[in-house]
Amino acid sequence: MTHPVLSFFSDIRILSAILIAMLGMTFLAHASARSWPYVKWLAGSALVFGVTQGLLVSADALGWISGEVAGPVGSAMGLGALAALLAGLQACFTPGGTPPSRVFAAVLVGAPVLVVAMSGLMDGWAFAGPAAIALIFTAAACWLAWLWTRDGWGGQLVLAVLCLGYPVLFVVAMLSDMSLLQFRQVTPLPVSIAYVFVMTLILQRDSLILARELRERVRAEQALQQLTDSLEEIVRSRTRQLEEIIQGLRSFAGMVSHDLRGPLRNTAGLADLALEDYRAGNTAGAERSLELIRREAQRATDMVNDLLTLAKVDQGPPSPEAVDMQALLRECLQSLAVQFPQAPEAVQAAPLPVVQADAGLMRHVLMNLLGNALKFGAERRDLHIALDAREEGGFWRFSVADNGPGFDPDKSSELFKPFSRLDERQAGGTGLGLTVVKRAVERHGGTVGAWSSPGEGAAFWWTLPVTAAPQG
Known part of the structure; x- marks a missing residue:
């Protein structure tokens, strides 16, 4: 088998x-x-x-x-x-x-x-x-x-x-x-x-x-993980921006409740004094009270104008065009001379270039930086403000340097925060000017910065791309 x-x-x-x-x-x-x-x-x-x-x-x-x-x-x-x-x-x-x-x-x-x-x-x-x-x-x-x-x-x-x-x-x-x-x-x-x-x-x-x-x-x-990581980073970035905005709004609310209430309260008190002087026939006293009322109203107006300016800067992308910075400087000095007669003599500028930028935003930058230098250095008879520009690695680097009182460099990080002011600033203002400068420059793809030493003046600088790339 x-x-x-x-x-x-x-x-x-x-x-x-x-x-x-x-x-x-x-x-x-x-x-x-x-x-x-x-x-x-x-x-x-x-x-x-x-x-x-x-x-x-x-x-x-x-x-x-x-x-x-x-x-x-x-x-x-x-x-x-x-x-x-x-x-x-x-x-x-x-x-x-x-x-x-x-x-x-x-x-x-x-x-x-x-x-x-x-x-x-x-x-x-x-x-x-x-x-x-x-x-x-x-x-x-x-x-x-x-x-x-x-x-x-x-x-x-x-x-x-x-x-x-x-x-x-x-x-x-x-x-x-x-x-x-x-x-x-x-x-x-x-x-x-x-x-x-x-x-x-x-x-x-x-x-x-x-x-x-x-x-x-x-x-x-892997692509999904990279997208997730980038989305998380975007969320974190947006969260930080929202936190800054919320903090700024809180600061602004506190500032408005304090600073704007002051002019309104003073205006009401001065109006009572003007009325009493008028009834008493004291025209000189009434006129003095009315002048003080006008100043307080101007303070409140400045606050509102600065807030509207900041809102305008944050609204929509810039509209770049060819901007002759030399011609824009002359216009700014003419406007500043109304408040600061010494402006044309105090400001000395090197030849400035033509840049691709939003003309309105660049006007805000020059007006704020030059206006601050003139305001804080008003007590110096030999006030000197230098404005120059040079090209560095595809960017124009502008700077405004003065020989004014300067500021504490340890507090320079607070300069550009929304709705904040340094303690040293006793010349008035709403604290929104440098915030406008920072936002205007950043929306053009540039950066801002400052340097100072108390008693030795201050220098503010900002950059703009040689070919501007508007930022959203």
């Missing part, structure tokens, strides 16, 4: 049938949802081929059927396996093309028609069936070679060569006068090899696709 069993399992046809059937079952059991549309055809084809060949060889070995009967039955079942194989390749390589079920039906119907036609033309030729299968394999090889030229995947070219194995074996059989039974006995081997290569190459192709998708997913996750 042992020898016949060993002889049976040593038959290459049995071993290949078991291998192909197990391969098909494995693919069916572990197919993913994405690969199922073509794996069900390919693995099903392998399973049908392996089981059919195993059963037929076993039945032949046990003497249940003869080789003459097993041959046609095996050919018929092999045709079904071939049709399923081609349908699976169609679904794998051209998923949007002809439906695989249509390819399967076309092979099942077309192959018998081709066999009948060839048999009729060649007077009942025994090899009409194998010849039809050889033609189908040849057509499949040409199709796979064309896919290779289109897609560039080498696995398609390998499959095309494997498909030519059956036609080559058919040609050898014709040249060597091999019988039909002998031919049918040797054909399972090259077909089994082809199935192994098909499954292996499809698995390798799927692994490449999965690897590419994994890389793309990793890149997408």
